[in-house]
Amino acid sequence: MIFPxxxxxxxxxxxxxxxxxLRTGLLTVLTLGIYRFWMKTxxxxxxxxxxxPGRQPLExxxxxxxxxxxxxTAVVFLAFYIGIxxxxxxxxxxxxxxxxxxxxxxxxxxxxxxIFFAQYRARRYILARTRWRGIRFGLEPGVAGFVWRSAVWxxxxxxxxxxxxxxxxxxxxxxxxxxxxxGDAKFEQGGNWKSLYGAMKxxxxxxxxxxxxxxxxxxxxxxxxxxxxxxxxxxxxxGWAYWKANRFKRLTEQKRVAGAGFRCRPRPGKLVGIYxxxxxxxxxxxxxxxxxxxxxxxxxxxxxxxxxxxxxxxxTDLAQLPAWMGLIAGIFGYFTMFLFxxxxxxxxxxxxxxxxxxETTEIVDIDGLNDVGQRARDEFAEAEGFxxxxxxxxxx
Numbered sequence: 001m002i003f004p005x006x007x008x009x010x011x012x013x014x015x016x017x018x019x020x021x022l023r024t025g026l027l028t029v030l031t032l033g034i035y036r037f038w039m040k041t042x043x044x045x046x047x048x049x050x051x052x053p054g055r056q057p058l059e060x061x062x063x064x065x066x067x068x069x070x071x072x073t074a075v076v077f078l079a080f081y082i083g084i085x086x087x088x089x090x091x092x093x094x095x096x097x098x099x100x101x102x103x104x105x106x107x108x109x110x111x112x113x114x115i116f117f118a119q120y121r122a123r124r125y126i127l128a129r130t131r132w133r134g135i136r137f138g139l140e141p142g143v144a145g146f147v148w149r150s151a152v153w154x155x156x157x158x159x160x161x162x163x164x165x166x167x168x169x170x171x172x173x174x175x176x177x178x179x180x181x182x183g184d185a186k187f188e189q190g191g192n193w194k195s196l197y198g199a200m201k202x203x204x205x206x207x208x209x210x211x212x213x214x215x216x217x218x219x220x221x222x223x224x225x226x227x228x229x230x231x232x233x234x235x236x237x238x239g240w241a242y243w244k245a246n247r248f249k250r251l252t253e254q255k256r257v258a259g260a261g262f263r264c265r266p267r268p269g270k271l272v273g274i275y276x277x278x279x280x281x282x283x284x285x286x287x288x289x290x291x292x293x294x295x296x297x298x299x300x301x302x303x304x305x306x307x308x309x310x311x312x313x314x315x316t317d318l319a320q321l322p323a324w325m326g327l328i329a330g331i332f333g334y335f336t337m338f339l340f341x342x343x344x345x346x347x348x349x350x351x352x353x354x355x356x357x358x359e360t361t362e363i364v365d366i367d368g369l370n371d372v373g374q375r376a377r378d379e380f381a382e383a384e385g386f387x388x389x390x391x392x393x394x395x396x
Contacts, residue, residue, distance in 0.1 A: 005263065006363040010355045011057075012050030014347050020046055021343040029335050037067040043346070048130065051358045054366075062129035062383070070125075070383030074118075081114070116150040117143055121384060123176060128378035132182075136375045140179035149175055162207075166196035166247075173251055182257050183372040191254035199246030202239025206232045241275060242268040248357060259368035265360045274356065278348035285344060286337060293336065 024039035041064045048060040124139040131137070153168040170193040177189035210232025217225035245266040252262045363369075 003366050006054035006366055008358045008361050008363075009052040009055055010050055010358040011052060012047065012351050012355060014351060017046065017351050018343060018347050021346045022339075025339045025342050029339055037064040037071065040064075040067065047351075047354060051354070053132065053363055056133055059131040060126075060129055061131060062125065066125075066383040078114075081110075112151065112154075113147050116147040118384075119150075120146040120176070121380075124378070124380070125384045127180060128380075133369075134374075135183040135372055136377065138181040138375050138378050139176065140181070142175070142179050146172070146175055163204075166200045167193040169247065170196050170251070177255060181375055182369075183375045185258035185368070185372045187255055187257045189251070189255055191250065195250050195254070196247060199243050199250060200239075202242045203236055204239075206235030206237075206239050208232070209235060238268075238272055241271040244268075245271050252361065257369075258372050260366050261364050263362050263364050264357075266357055267360070270356055271353070274349065274352045278345075278352065281348045282341070282344045286340065289340065290337065 020042060024035065024042055027035040028039050041060070041062060044062070045060045048058040051058050120139075120143045124141075124143075127137040127139045150172060153164070153171055157164045157168050170191070174189040177187050180187040210229050213225045213228030213230075213232055216228065217223065245268040248266055249264040252264045255262060
């Protein structure tokens with residue numbers, strides 16, 4: 001029997017996400033960050049339940065206490081690294097080189113393996129706590145291999161001035177995909193590293209135009225060449241949206257599991273619209289809030305101290321306010337902007353991006369998926385704690 005492709009529905013909406021992100025974000029601020037792990041769990045469950053391949057939603061089964069415990073475990077380790085190792089590095093740096101720059105350089109290089117470790121473990125945790133049709137996903141232990149491969153590939157990418165970046169993305173994705181399971185069925189990443197270079201062509205072209213403009217401006221000392229630099233930068237930005245859409249398409253369509261495959265049709269123009277429209281919307285709302293906040297604060301402080309307004313102070317200039325009033329206004333304003341930045345980012349960027357990628361993806365040749373058996377629950381200590389503590393892995 002031949003089954004038709006499974007299209008992916010997306011049930012997420014901006015209104016419910018705004019209310020959820022605002023409520024959980026406010027609780028996170030009021031609890032000085034402790035509620036963050038409950039916030040991440042609730043937001044992730046909302047996103048997962050909104051993605052419905054074949055009208056059957058994904059499930060996220062992770063718990064806030066797992067994330068909190070993992071975070072505390074990671075903090076203990078990182079406190080030792082930052083407090084002891086960096087102190088020793090600083091001591092030897094001043095003793096041998098009479099400066100602190102070598103210590104910072106060695107410390108950063110030493111932190112990179114921990115970053116790669118965090119990326120792999122975060123993905124393993126998310127997959128282990130994700131189900132579809134009641135079947136768990138999973139990722140095999142293999143963090144050591146991912147760490148040294150990441151170090152080698154990032155070094156090669158930097159040495160090649162970014163030319164090897166598509167090959168790096170494919171190689172690291174293949175390493176993780178080939179160790180990913182859906183129940184007792186193993187994923188396979190097909191294709192090869194050459195397949196991603198076409199997706200990067202506009203980024204390279206934009207970079208070439210920008211670099212050429214810089215060289216021409218330095219050579220001929222004519223500012224007209226700065227127009228070429230600006231054009232190259234804009235082209236690179238648009239090219240990055242093209243890269244993201246085609247990278248997702250090519251990597252996803254090259255994956256197989258239990259004989260099933262994927263078909264994707266993300267549109268680069270749509271991604272550009274989401275990024276530009278979302279950024280403008282967030283900037284406009286935050287700017288309006290900031291101006292409104294300054295006006296309200298000025299009026300309120302004027303009621304408390306009439307001399308503030310009688311002095312002819314511009315309501316947007318808080319420099320003349322008493323120090324304690326400025327401190328309170330600054331703290332309140334900072335946390336308000338911090339809260340609404342996170343809320344608006346979810347509504348205007350993350351949610352539309354997830355909707356577009358979900359609705360343009362379908363599963364084909366699904367016969368073998370009906371025979372997939374359940375996978376044992378994957379238990380490990382620190383959840384995605386290292387990714388939270390650095391912080392990394394905040395992306396859905």
